[in-house]
Amino acid sequence: MGPDRDLGSPPPFVSTDPEAPAAQGFFVAFEGPEGAGKSSQVARLATRLRDQGFDPVVTREPGGSRAGERVRAVLLDPELRLEPLSELLLYAAARAQHVVELIAPALAAGRLVLTDRFRAASVAYQAYGRELDLRFVEALNERVTAGLKPNLTILLDLPPELGLARVAARGATDRLERADLAFHARVRQGFLAQAQHDPGRWRVIDARHDEARVADGIWEALEPALLAWRSG
Ligand code: TMP
Secondary structure, three states: OOOOOOOOOOOOOOOOOOOOOHHHOEEEEEEOOOOOOHHHHHHHHHHHHHHOOOOOEEEEOOOOOHHHHHHHHHHHOOOOOOOHHHHHHHHHHHHHHHHHHHHHHHHHOOOEEEEEOOHHHHHHHHHHHOOOOHHHHHHHHHHHOOOOOOOEEEEEEOOHHHHHHHHHHHOOOOOOOOOOHHHHHHHHHHHHHHHHHOOOOEEEEEOOOOHHHHHHHHHHHHHHHHHHHHHO
């Protein structure tokens, strides 16, 4: 094995400044409890961005790489029982692969990257939800992302009762969606706590509204930062 890389400080491929210059790419993550409508909102936003002349790279977690998509299948399989620690490590493994294979190169090439979930999901689901040690989860995240944080994280927030009812109405549920209401209430708290802690990098959108209104809220939250980034 070669010498350990220094992963303690932010890597050169991305600025940690929300007003990052264009040459460094711009990184936006979407988070939220189950049933918040994230995936459809990311797809809508990507279309709107393309109409406005942006060329976003759109990805998701767990996933975003071939190995990551296979890990996703394990993580979401309702037939499998996973220990909380195993679950955390599998999400971390998928994330490490995602950063190295896709996110870091795209940002280094100056691209706009949208991801459906990133590191805040492990804090909300594995630390708050599964009640694993928060500092350990954060340290692991720091390591697997090499310190990379989104320039902005959009939190689609809604009460867990409503989110789970939406998920149930869609049909088959995955392994995480089957966890109990108390778990999902802690997950929501985990997201809100992170947003409150770092308001410069987070935008909270009320996801109880209809899709079009939520989409407008996301656009209003993102547009100023994106225009500033594009004008570099
Ligand atoms: P999604 O496509 O609904 O976002 O599916 C991903 C599921 O995995 C969702 O239930 C949230 C969960 N998850 C975690 O528990 N930890 C993580 O780090 C990530 C990225 C997702």
